[in-house]
Amino acid sequence: MLGIVSYGGYIPALRLERKLIADAWGGNSIGGERSVANNDEDSITMAVEAAVNCLNDRKREEIEGLFFASTTAPYQEKMSATLIATVLDLGRELTTADFANSLRAGTAMLKTAIGLVKSGSVRNMLVTTADCRLGYPKSDQEQAFGDGAAAILVGDKDPVATFEGSYSISNEMADVWRNPEDKFVKTWEGRFVLDEGYTAHMKEVVSGILKKYDLRPEDISKIILPAPNSRTHRSLAASLGFDVKTQVQDPLISNVGYCGTAQPLMMLAAALEAAKPGDVLLLAAYGDGADAMIFKVTDQIGKSINRCKMNTLLENKLMFPSYVRFLSYRGILEAQPSEPFRLFPSATVSWRERRSSLRCHASRCKKCGCMTFPVQRICYHCRSKDDYEEVRVSGMTGKVFTFTRDNLAGRSDDPIIIQTVAELESGLRFYAMMTDCDPDSVELGTPVELTFRRIYEGAGFHNYFWKLRPVRKGGTN
Amino acid sequence: MGSIKDKVAIVGMGCTKFGERWDASLEDLAIEAAYEAYEDAGVGPGDIQACWVGQASAPLIGVGGSTIADALKLHGIPIIRNENWCTTAHIALIEACIAVASGLYDTVMAIGVEKLKDTGYPGLGTGRGMSPVLEARRTAPGSFGLIAKRYFETYGLTNKEGKELIGKIAVKNHDNGSLCPKAHFHNKVTLEQVVNAPIIAWPLGLFDCCGNSDGSACAIITRADRVGSFRPDPVYLKGFGISMDSLLPHLRPGFDWINFNALVDSSRKAYEMAGIKNPREELDVAEVHDCFTITELAIYENFGFSPKGKAREDIDSGFFARGGGLPVNIDGGLKCFGHPVGASGLRMTYEIYKQLQGKADLPERQVKNPRLGLSHTFGGPPQISAVAILGNERG
Numbered sequence: 001m002l003g004i005v006s007y008g009g010y011i012p013a014l015r016l017e018r019k020l021i022a023d024a025w026g027g028n029s030i031g032g033e034r035s036v037a038n039n040d041e042d043s044i045t046m047a048v049e050a051a052v053n054c055l056n057d058r059k060r061e062e063i064e065g066l067f068f069a070s071t072t073a074p075y076q077e078k079m080s081a082t083l084i085a086t087v088l089d090l091g092r093e094l095t096t097a098d099f100a101n102s103l104r105a106g107t108a109m110l111k112t113a114i115g116l117v118k119s120g121s122v123r124n125m126l127v128t129t130a131d132c133r134l135g136y137p138k139s140d141q142e143q144a145f146g147d148g149a150a151a152i153l154v155g156d157k158d159p160v161a162t163f164e165g166s167y168s169i170s171n172e173m174a175d176v177w178r179n180p181e182d183k184f185v186k187t188w189e190g191r192f193v194l195d196e197g198y199t200a201h202m203k204e205v206v207s208g209i210l211k212k213y214d215l216r217p218e219d220i221s222k223i224i225l226p227a228p229n230s231r232t233h234r235s236l237a238a239s240l241g242f243d244v245k246t247q248v249q250d251p252l253i254s255n256v257g258y259c260g261t262a263q264p265l266m267m268l269a270a271a272l273e274a275a276k277p278g279d280v281l282l283l284a285a286y287g288d289g290a291d292a293m294i295f296k297v298t299d300q301i302g303k304s305i306n307r308c309k310m311n312t313l314l315e316n317k318l319m320f321p322s323y324v325r326f327l328s329y330r331g332i333l334e335a336q337p338s339e340p341f342r343l344f345p346s347a348t349v350s351w352r353e354r355r356s357s358l359r360c361h362a363s364r365c366k367k368c369g370c371m372t373f374p375v376q377r378i379c380y381h382c383r384s385k386d387d388y389e390e391v392r393v394s395g396m397t398g399k400v401f402t403f404t405r406d407n408l409a410g411r412s413d414d415p416i417i418i419q420t421v422a423e424l425e426s427g428l429r430f431y432a433m434m435t436d437c438d439p440d441s442v443e444l445g446t447p448v449e450l451t452f453r454r455i456y457e458g459a460g461f462h463n464y465f466w467k468l469r470p471v472r473k474g475g476t477n
Numbered sequence: 478m479g480s481i482k483d484k485v486a487i488v489g490m491g492c493t494k495f496g497e498r499w500d501a502s503l504e505d506l507a508i509e510a511a512y513e514a515y516e517d518a519g520v521g522p523g524d525i526q527a528c529w530v531g532q533a534s535a536p537l538i539g540v541g542g543s544t545i546a547d548a549l550k551l552h553g554i555p556i557i558r559n560e561n562w563c564t565t566a567h568i569a570l571i572e573a574c575i576a577v578a579s580g581l582y583d584t585v586m587a588i589g590v591e592k593l594k595d596t597g598y599p600g601l602g603t604g605r606g607m608s609p610v611l612e613a614r615r616t617a618p619g620s621f622g623l624i625a626k627r628y629f630e631t632y633g634l635t636n637k638e639g640k641e642l643i644g645k646i647a648v649k650n651h652d653n654g655s656l657c658p659k660a661h662f663h664n665k666v667t668l669e670q671v672v673n674a675p676i677i678a679w680p681l682g683l684f685d686c687c688g689n690s691d692g693s694a695c696a697i698i699t700r701a702d703r704v705g706s707f708r709p710d711p712v713y714l715k716g717f718g719i720s721m722d723s724l725l726p727h728l729r730p731g732f733d734w735i736n737f738n739a740l741v742d743s744s745r746k747a748y749e750m751a752g753i754k755n756p757r758e759e760l761d762v763a764e765v766h767d768c769f770t771i772t773e774l775a776i777y778e779n780f781g782f783s784p785k786g787k788a789r790e791d792i793d794s795g796f797f798a799r800g801g802g803l804p805v806n807i808d809g810g811l812k813c814f815g816h817p818v819g820a821s822g823l824r825m826t827y828e829i830y831k832q833l834q835g836k837a838d839l840p841e842r843q844v845k846n847p848r849l850g851l852s853h854t855f856g857g858p859p860q861i862s863a864v865a866i867l868g869n870e871r872g
Contacts, residue, residue, distance in 0.1 A: 343604035343613060350609070357610050372728055374611070380729055402734050404622030405679035409603050409614040419619040419678070421727045421734075431727030433614055444630055455613045465610035 002118055003159030004295060006305070008053025009269040010046050010130070010149040011256055011313040012037045013436040016320040018143045024323045025138045030229070034257035036320055037132045037147040039329040039414055040435055040453035040467065043070040044080050046130035046149035046262075048087050048452045050269075052395075054126065054151035056306040060088060060392075063153075064122040065095035067113055069105035069129040069261050071178070073098060074454075074462050084128055087452050087464070089359045089392050095122055103176070103287030105129070106150075106261040111291060113154040114163050124155035131260030134330060136184040144229050145185075146257020150265035160272060160303075161281065161295035167209035171201055171289040183332070194232050198286050199239075205290035206240050209282065213294060217241040221279035221297075222271050224249040226263035226286070255314060261287075268295075270310040275301055308472060316472040318436065328413040335413040345458035357465050360394035360450065362428055371428040393450070397471060398424030400446040405439050420468050422448050435467040447471040480750045481578040483871050486704045486711035489518020489697035492827040495815035496661040498691035503532075503592040504548035510693035510820075511549050511588060518697040518707055522549060525697075526582040528556045529573040531566035531589035533818035545588060560819070562856020563766060564719070565589060566694065567822030567863035571717045573698050583699060589824070590693035591817030599689060606724050618686055621769040621858055622678035623727075627734040628771065629680075632786045637672075640680045643770035644671035645792050647684040647812060650767060653799060654809020656842050661688040661815030685770040690815025694823035696830075701871060710834045715849065715866040716750030718743035722859045739862040740779035740855065747864040748781075751849070752872070756781050760803055761847035762832050764825035766855035766862075767810040776855065777805075804844055807832070825852035826865060833869040 014036040022029035037046060047068055055063070066088070068081040081096040095116070099105040106129040113125035130149035135141025154163075175197035176187050187193050202225065210216065217223075223242050227233030230253045237248045249271045252263070259266055264285035271281055279297040284290060320326060327333035355361045356374030363375040365388050370381035373393060378385050401423045409417035418434035420442070434442060435453060448468040455463045491513025493506050501509070515521055530545045542556030559569045566589025573587040596602070605620070606612035629639035648668050654660040666684055674682035704711040720742035726732045744756070753759045765780070767773035777788040782803060783796075791797060797805040808814050808828040811821060829850035837843040853864045 339598050339600050339603050341604045341613060342602040343606070343609045345609040353608065353610075357608070370730055372730065374608075374728075402623045402627045404619055404625065404681070405676065406614070406616055406619035406622065407675075407677055407679075408600050409616045409619050409678075417614050417619065419615070419623060421623060427730045429728050429730055429732065431611070431725065444626060455610045458609065463610050463613070465613070 001159055001162050002114065002156050003154070003162035004152055004272065005124065005155035005157065005159050006054050006056070006058065006153040007160070007269045007272050008050050008151050008307055009266045009310045009313060010049035010053060011035050011310070012041055012046065012147050013316055013318045014038050014320045015317045016323070016326050020323045021143050027138065030140060030143045032254035034143065035146040035148055036326055036329065038436060039411065040455065042074050042454050042462070043072045043130040043132055043149070044074055044083055045452050045454055045464065046132070046147065047084050047128040047151065050130065050149035050151040051084060051088055051126060051128045053308050054153055055088065061091050063090050063124060063126050065113070065116065065125040066090060067097050067099060067109045067125060067127045069099035069109040069127070070131050071100060071103065071105065071261055072131050072133055073100060076180070086354060086358045089394070095125070103260055104285055104289065104291055106264050107283070107285040107291035107293065110152060110154070110265065111166055111168070111293065117154050117156055124153060127152050127154060129262040129265050131262045133260045134184050134332070137327065137332060141185055144253065144258050146252070146259045148256055148259035148262050148266050150262050150269050152265055152268065158300050159298060160300045161275070161297045164294040164296050165209065165213050166291065166293045167205060167212050168291045169201060169205055169208065169289045173197060194228070198228065198232065199236055201290040202236055202284055202286050203240060205292040206282065206284050209292035209294060217247070219280060220247060220282045222249050222275070222281050223247055224264065224267045224271050224281060224283040225251065226258070226267055227251050227253065228258050229253060266310070272297070272301065273309050277301055312472060318438065325413055335411070338410060338412045339408060341456060341458065345461070345463045347459065347461065350463065355390065360392055360466055361390040362393045363388035364391050371426045373428060373430055393424060393428060394452070394466065396424040396428070397447060397449045398422045398430065400442060400444055400448060401429070402444065403434070403442055418442050420448070422468055430468065432466055432468045434469060436469045441470070481574060482715055482750050482752070483713050484578040484701055485574045485698055486701050486713045487696050487830055487867070488699050488704055488707035488711050489514045489520065490695065490827045490830050491517060492659060492694040492824050493692050494659045495690045495692035495817065495824070497594050499594065501691065503544055503590055506592065506691060506693035507545055507548045507588060507590045510590070510695040511586070514586070514695040514697050520584065520697060522551060524584050525551060525554065525586045526584055527554055527576060528586040528588065529569035530556060530558045531569035531587070531819040531822065532558060533560050533562065533565045533591060534593065562860050563768065563818055564822060564854040564856050564861045564863035565819040567852070567854045567865060568719060570696055570823055570826060570865060571719065571863065574714050574717070577698050577700055583703060585698050586695060587698060587823060588693065588695040589820035589822060591819040592691050593689050593817055594691050601689065616678070618678035618681050618769065621772055622681050624734050624775055624858060625680050625771045628774065631735055636680060640672050641668060642789055642792060643685055643774055644668050646767065646770040646773050647671045649798050650806050650810040650812035651684070653807050654813025656839055657808045657814060658838055660809040660813050661690045662809070662813040681769050681771065687768045687811035688813065688815040690817050692815055692817040692820045692824060694820050694827050696823055696826065710869065712830045712833050712867050712869055713871050715868045716747040717866065718746030718750070718864045719861070720746070721861045722857065724860050726859055735775065737775060737779050737859040739857070739859045740776060743862040743864045744780045747851070747866050751866040753849070753866065757803060760849050760851050762807060762829060762844045763803060763805045763851040763853070764808065764810070764828050765805055765853045767806055767812050768816060768855070770812070772855060772858070773805070773810070776853070799842070807842060807844065822852065822854040822863060825854065826867070829867050833867060
């Protein structure tokens with residue numbers, strides 16, 4: 001049976017009240033709050049979060065492919081999927097590709113993955129998507145956009161939802177676009193974008209798939225309609241003949257925002273979390289045309305797995321204190337530089353250290369069992385040489401052993417770095433910065449987990465590593 | 478291990494004014510320290526047969542010993558540069574002493590010099606160690622700050638009690654520094670000021686952190702059997718100890734952040750060579766590595782000055798203050814004298830040297846009839862510790 005084997009979403013912990021944006025410009029708030037990627041997050045790190053959530057305890061070596069879709073990949077040239085795959089500690093025999101340049105890249109990727117698995121080319125495919133697009137300062141988009149990610153594992157065994165069919169239309173128009181040099185999303189006149197672009201094509205693709213598979217709106221348990229704003233979403237759902245109260249998946253606009261390429265799969269993940277066996281889900285997504293897909297939920301959906309739910313992610317939030325800092329975090333406003341870095345990145349160093357710094361491998365001495373991160377060739381304890389096995393520790397939890405709130409080490413717009421030494425499982429010590437937390441809440445013994453983050457820009461490329469964060473409230477189910 | 482106790486002596490020393498020496502280059506600082514040492518020893522550049530240079534910061538590829546060769550025109554002799562974190566100058570001194578003790582040289586120079594104030598920023602910058610990502614945001618205060626909370630927790634101190642305890646060390650060292658003309662800072666502070674100062678790396682506040690200074694210090698060393706031709710009051714090397722530990726103890730299983738092997742090993746080796754059984758009783762004066770107040774606290778207990786967990790009693794009783802049982806950092810320490818990294822070990826040794834000669838610059842700073850003094854630097858924590866014990870009597 002072909003379909004969705006697992007799924008997971010990710011919403012950054014930081015949220016910005018839209019009123020802060022509106023007040024800064026003397027305008028009106030569209031209400032609610034939006035998610036904001038932290039200054040150590042980007043589309044790659046968010047995709048990793050979602051993928052970890054999706055894979056949970058599954059054996060990583062079983063994964064045969066990884067796709068990544070985004071319009072905000074950190075590199076114009078250099079694959080993101082390969083980095084994500086390495087961080088997830090997947091094998092080397094792997095099909096990888098990036099999907100880009102369209103808000104429909106997420107569903108295009110999902111459809112392609114389904115096709116590949118169906119063809120027998122791979123037995124499964126992990127698809128990941130993340131976006132952190134920027135609207136012009138003061139624009140409605142700046143308020144409406146959010147940052148987020150989702151991952152879906154497509155496979156041919158024990159799906160939680162079977163793939164029932166798809167329908168796609170292609171359309172060419174300059175409604176929403178970004179040139180290579182553009183930081184902010186450009187659009188044509190609003191009514192053209194929403195009426196002739198979004199609404200017309202979403203209607204066409206939903207009607208088209210219903211007709212293709214001889215279905216009526218009442219046959220659909222939940223319709224998933226990612227939308228640029230709440231009003232457009234409501235009117236589209238109603239005009240298609242769906243009951244807005246019972247049949248329509250929450251578009252996450254009020255509390256997260258429109259997360260671009262990632263939005264369809266984030267909503268799909270949320271829909272699956274609430275689904276019952278037998279439910280029929282219709283996913284439609286817009287961008288240079290539209291894709292629609294139908295999934296039928298199986299009884300595998302009830303299986304308890306280790307996953308951080310979208311609701312938990314929504315609840316674990318840190319309110320972002322100011323609009324100015326948001327601008328600075330996104331690089332729109334250049335804040336005073338902090339003290340310079342004295343360790344210069346090097347592509348060769350990064351490459352040599354990839355087993356530890358990306359795959360998060362520790363060494364476990366085969367003689368005495370001593371575990372150390374990063375991999376040590378000579379055991380700290382018994383000095384055995386080259387007699388160790390590598391252990392992935394990125395999924396471990398632990399407790400703060402000691403810490404300090406360092407005011408010198410941070411960015412000037414985020415000055416406090418919680419230098420943390422944590423003790424993880426098996427007495428493994430891990431030294432890292434703490435992220436996504438109120439600095440004053442950290443204490444000795446605070447439970448922590450690992451999260452993959454962007455550390456800084458240097459040598460012309462992005463440098464990533466692991467950080468610690470307090471274990472999220474509500475945890476996993 | 479062998480011993481070079483009483484085999485070599487320091488016969489001349491120099492030390493610059495420490496501080497923000499905007500007007501002085503690295504070369505100017507070296508000249509200032511070296512020529513004071515020449516004069517003190519009654520020698521000139523032509524008498525120097527080899528030179529050990531301590532300099533911690535340099536461009537990526539380094540500058541070797543050539544800065545000193547060119548500044549002092551010490552061409553044609555071996556000049557060996559040492560970089561070993563904050564112990565840089567101490568190790569230059571100890572290596573120079575070992576070379577003299579070997580009999581190879583009669584008279585050598587050890588000089589430490591550091592020009593920190595040419596970088597354009599007030600701190601030491603962010604990132605230390607080897608890994609660009611793992612250690613990208615590591616700083617000195619952030620590294621030493623990790624000790625504090627473990628100490629407080631282990632010995633049952635509340636954050637307030639802990640902060641006051643280390644704060645008293647700052648008050649003492651500022652009081653000492655106020656009397657020291659060559660020190661970077663001369664301001665006295667109250668405990669209230671210390672605990673309420675802006676936080677640098679909690680719980681370390683501004684006054685828990687040492688100064689980032691320019692400076693240089695220099696020693697002229699000769700064999701003990703030759704001191705007669707130099708001066709009546711040479712200072713003998715009684716013992717030394719160096720111990721290297723880990724750059725990243727953060728990763729070492731079981732490391733408790735209170736007991737530092739480098740401190741214990743380096744002091745034990747130095748005590749053994751010097752024949753010291755009870756350092757608390759036998760030492761008359763000590764200059765230890767107070768880069769941060771918490772470091773000085775850890776040193777008290779790892780050096781055997783105070784029993785484990787009991788330094789609080791000695792701090793409260795004034796045991797380490799001027800006029801106390803064992804005055805520590807009587808020149809203000811790194812805290813107030815300043816910390817030009819590669820010069821500090823020799824600056825501390827300069828103070829011990831002057832104290833043992835009874836020649837402290839101000840009479841109120843002079844320890845009464847000292848015989849044995851200790852100087853110490855500690856890079857890390859807890860990468861490396863170096864101890865030198867000096868005495869004014871040849872045993």
